[in-house]
Amino acid sequence: MQSPAEDLAGFLDRASTLAILTGAGVSTASGIPDYRDRDGNSKVRTPIQFQEFVGSYRMRQRYWARSSVGWQRFSGAEPNDAHLALAELESLGRIDTLITQNVDGLHRAAGSRKIIHLHGDLAGVTCLQCDQRLPRREFQQRLQKANAAWHAQVFAVRPDGDAELAEDNIDEFVVPDCEDCGGMLKPDVVLFGENVPRQRVADATSAVARSDALLILGSSLMVFSGFRFARQAFELGRPIAIVNQGRTRADDLATLKIEADCTKILPALV
Numbered sequence: 001m002q003s004p005a006e007d008l009a010g011f012l013d014r015a016s017t018l019a020i021l022t023g024a025g026v027s028t029a030s031g032i033p034d035y036r037d038r039d040g041n042s043k044v045r046t047p048i049q050f051q052e053f054v055g056s057y058r059m060r061q062r063y064w065a066r067s068s069v070g071w072q073r074f075s076g077a078e079p080n081d082a083h084l085a086l087a088e089l090e091s092l093g094r095i096d097t098l099i100t101q102n103v104d105g106l107h108r109a110a111g112s113r114k115i116i117h118l119h120g121d122l123a124g125v126t127c128l129q130c131d132q133r134l135p136r137r138e139f140q141q142r143l144q145k146a147n148a149a150w151h152a153q154v155f156a157v158r159p160d161g162d163a164e165l166a167e168d169n170i171d172e173f174v175v176p177d178c179e180d181c182g183g184m185l186k187p188d189v190v191l192f193g194e195n196v197p198r199q200r201v202a203d204a205t206s207a208v209a210r211s212d213a214l215l216i217l218g219s220s221l222m223v224f225s226g227f228r229f230a231r232q233a234f235e236l237g238r239p240i241a242i243v244n245q246g247r248t249r250a251d252d253l254a255t256l257k258i259e260a261d262c263t264k265i266l267p268a269l270v
Helices: 004-013 050-055 057-074 081-091 106-110 136-146 198-210 224-235 262-269
Strands: 018-022 095-100 115-117 120-127 133-135 154-158 162-165 185-189 213-217 240-243 256-258
Touching: 004 213, 004 240, 004 256, 004 262, 018 081, 018 224, 050 057, 057 136, 081 095, 081 106, 081 262, 095 198, 115 198, 120 136, 133 136, 136 185, 198 224, 213 224, 224 240, 240 262
Parallel strands: 018 095, 018 213, 095 115, 213 240, 240 256
Antiparallel strands: 120 133, 120 185, 154 162
16 A cells, blocks of 8 residues: 555656645744634634724734734744745756745745745735835834834734734734825735735646646635636646645545645655
8 A cells, every 4th residue: 555655746746747736734844824624614703804904003013013023933934844845946957936825935944935925925015005015024113113012912823924812902003004195005915805816826827727636735625716717727727736644625526635734745755
């Protein structure tokens, strides 16, 4: 009987070009919590919606207060063995494109270069008025300077640089505006209720179409922005392999489904 790594190696041997889609399960070993349990159910209440963020200063206070605390841990995360294995597979010429739903930048830090950041990257902040972009580490310094006397009671670390805080002093948190135009600053990520940029979707769709197979890693695919690529590959007749600890929305579309930790199976595969 073959091991899961051998099954996956056989799948890859039948594909000369490979598109990869990664989700939160690839980064949990780096200390970044994921959103869903093994059944695909959300572990956390609904994150802030885009319309809430742009429509309410109070909601922006809440977002940036939580993020200013969560960023301190999030930004210190380092690539794990799964990220490093995928960078090695790319260097071996096995990967056409890596499409990631993650906003942690760990694939890039591990050495992958052919990446589409489907939901953006928390390492950047963008002005919604003048489109100026600045590094998050720079904005973090501005947040800390503007709130030097502000302190938070932290209850839990949440996914994607979020933290659960006591709500009683969020009204005191100061959110700086764009230094160039005075506009509203937003994390350079796709918030819930916000559309993924069309060109980004088009680039990912093209990558799946020109690849011989799709490998999905650490994603339940419960969010349509990722599931669409599994459906596309299936409709094109491309084989699909899924490595995930738990149920996914595309289990019935998969050629191969492996219940395993990505940090264990990918290094063995390489």
